[in-house]
Amino acid sequence: MNGAHAVARTLLDCGVGICFANPGTSELHFVAALDDEPGLRAVPCLFEGVATGAADGHGRMTGRPAATLLHLGPGLGNGLANLHNARRAATPLVNLIGDHATFHKKYDAPLESDIDALAGTVSGWVGRCDDPATAGRVVAEAVAAATGAPGQVATVILPADVSWSDGGRPEPPIPARPPATVPAQTVAEVAEALRTGEPAALLLGGPATREPSLLAAGRIAAATGARLLCETFPARLERGAGLPAVERLGYLAEGAMAQLDGVRHLVLAGAGSPVSFFAHPGLPGLLAPDACTVHTLATAADDAAAALGELAEAVAADTPAVLQPAGRPAAPTGALTAENAAAVVGALLPEGAIVVDEANTSGLWLPGATAGAPRHDWLTLTGGAIGQGLPLAAGAALACPDRPVLCLEADGSAMYTVSALWTHAREDLDITTVIFANSAYAILTMESQRLGTAADGPARRDLLDLSRPGLDFVALARGMGVPATRATTADDFTVQLRRALAEPGPHLIEAAVPALF
Numbered sequence: 400m401n402g403a404h405a406v407a408r409t410l411l412d413c414g415v416g417i418c419f420a421n422p423g424t425s426e427l428h429f430v431a432a433l434d435d436e437p438g439l440r441a442v443p444c445l446f447e448g449v450a451t452g453a454a455d456g457h458g459r460m461t462g463r464p465a466a467t468l469l470h471l472g473p474g475l476g477n478g479l480a481n482l483h484n485a486r487r488a489a490t491p492l493v494n495l496i497g498d499h500a501t502f503h504k505k506y507d508a509p510l511e512s513d514i515d516a517l518a519g520t521v522s523g524w525v526g527r528c529d530d531p532a533t534a535g536r537v538v539a540e541a542v543a544a545a546t547g548a549p550g551q552v553a554t555v556i557l558p559a560d561v562s563w564s565d566g567g568r569p570e571p572p573i574p575a576r577p578p579a580t581v582p583a584q585t586v587a588e589v590a591e592a593l594r595t596g597e598p599a600a601l602l603l604g605g606p607a608t609r610e611p612s613l614l615a616a617g618r619i620a621a622a623t624g625a626r627l628l629c630e631t632f633p634a635r636l637e638r639g640a641g642l643p644a645v646e647r648l649g650y651l652a653e654g655a656m657a658q659l660d661g662v663r664h665l666v667l668a669g670a671g672s673p674v675s676f677f678a679h680p681g682l683p684g685l686l687a688p689d690a691c692t693v694h695t696l697a698t699a700a701d702d703a704a705a706a707l708g709e710l711a712e713a714v715a716a717d718t719p720a721v722l723q724p725a726g727r728p729a730a731p732t733g734a735l736t737a738e739n740a741a742a743v744v745g746a747l748l749p750e751g752a753i754v755v756d757e758a759n760t761s762g763l764w765l766p767g768a769t770a771g772a773p774r775h776d777w778l779t780l781t782g783g784a785i786g787q788g789l790p791l792a793a794g795a796a797l798a799c800p801d802r803p804v805l806c807l808e809a810d811g812s813a814m815y816t817v818s819a820l821w822t823h824a825r826e827d828l829d830i831t832t833v834i835f836a837n838s839a840y841a842i843l844t845m846e847s848q849r850l851g852t853a854a855d856g857p858a859r860r861d862l863l864d865l866s867r868p869g870l871d872f873v874a875l876a877r878g879m880g881v882p883a884t885r886a887t888t889a890d891d892f893t894v895q896l897r898r899a900l901a902e903p904g905p906h907l908i909e910a911a912v913p914a915l916f
């Protein structure tokens with residue numbers, strides 16, 4: 400058995416069953432090994448940012464690492480932005496990066512670069528396979544590092560000669576770090592703070608935005624009057640009718656500060672203390688009010704659900720959570736806008752949907768319009784690096800083939816990784832993509848207005864305008880095998896979205912909406 404086979408077999412034995420791949424010459428022995436391991440599904444991606452974003456989506460939905468296969472430093476570099484988002488999401492993920500043969504590196508051949516340095520910026524763990532006999536061990540360690548609490552990106556660098564040389568040995572799984580137990584004393588201190596009756600808020604994040612944590616947090620909020628918040632960009636928020644409604648902390652510092660105004664106790668469960676997305680002249684970076692005590696109930700490495708459960712027993716023994724009632728907006732009519740498009744989404748969102756939200760400014764009304772829809776998951780742009788949505792949707796759809804995926808995508812962000820649509824078609828994924836086509840980088844107009852930079856100069860017009868030439872997403876999607884339509888009225892959008900959701904397989908709707916800014 401060669402090193403590449405040992406790596407493939409070890410991945411499978413450690414529970415990694417899918418590999419989002421864009422290989423090159425140095426990875427071809429691993430590609431050959433995949434032929435002998437049909438349990439390790441290889442998914443072709445036409446750009447590395449698609450592979451890394453898809454692995455993130457898969458990991459968010461399964462809680463287990465997916466693998467990527469990337470070509471040396473340049474391939475890894477192309478995938479970095481979505482690895483950054485995966486790191487921020489604490490997604491378990493294993494990168495497999497091919498490298499030149501160990502004896503070839505000294506020649507500084509054209510593709511030679513510092514892979515370890517690139518990998519280090521996004522990985523919690525980096526390992527190199529030095530010989531076939533230990534390659535399996537490195538992979539087993541990587542999977543354990545990726546899977547432990549909190550999840551992280553682990554990167555394995557696999558030189559070509561280690562791949563092709565004999566002497567490979569698959570390794571069994573290595574146990575991963577379990578989440579740490581929160582000490583009873585910590586729970587008791589937080590309970591005491593909440594019992595004071597002073598204004599309080601719970602801020603959920605990381606692993607604490609799933610049902611068990613939400614139900615416990617809902618009880619705590621109902622019994623103590625604490626406000627129930629979650630971080631601005633949760634990795635995976637479960638929501639909809641029957642679950643406690645959680646407000647996401649605002650993106651703009653002003654909004655988040657208003658939500659936290661007057662709070663004397665901020666209890667963190669899986670989230671960090673909130674900070675503003677960017678510094679802004681005259682606004683604080685730390686968003687908790689000065690007079691507020693920040694209590695860390697659980698970090699992302701802790702068993703936040705158990706800690707919230709114990710806190711609920713302490714302060715809310717007889718109090719049930721208040722649950723979001725079912726309710727959908729009426730289907731609107733008239734010219735399409737971001738606001739009435741959200742109402743259409745709220746009216747039609749199917750039970751069990753996975754919503755991938757990179758709608759940016761056009762998504763302003765989506766949380767409100769979908770709050771009472773049947774239960775669903777909401778995946779967001781954890782690291783702020785745009786170009787995540789279309790790949791993330793591919794990974795989520797492959798992770799959950801029985802669930803519909805609705806990818807709500809802004810036009811500018813879509814273009815970064817638009818080739819993900821080809822993977823949607825190639826794998827026949829049940830993804831409905833809605834492109835909010837506002838022909839602008841609208842959020843940057845809003846941010847420049849906020850920053851008070853030159854009102855409407857030619858550079859700003861040129862750099863933030865996507866209308867010259869206009870982007871034809873219907874043609875782009877059809878060119879990659881995804882059936883597509885365009886909607887300019889709320890009525891069209893309703894008909895097209897209903898049809899797309901009813902038919903299995905990928906669809907795209909270009910929703911022409913005016914820019915908000």
Ligand SMILES: Cc1ncc(C[n+]2csc(CCOP(=O)(O)OP(=O)(O)O)c2C)c(N)n1
Pocket residue numbers: 480758759760761783784785786809810811812813837839840841842843
């Ligand atoms: C990788 C990366 N590159 C650039 C940016 C800067 N940026 C933030 S928002 C944005 C444009 C967003 O436009 P679009 O996706 O069309 O959404 P809209 O603002 O129009 O709603 C850009 C370029 C970023 N956040 N991430």
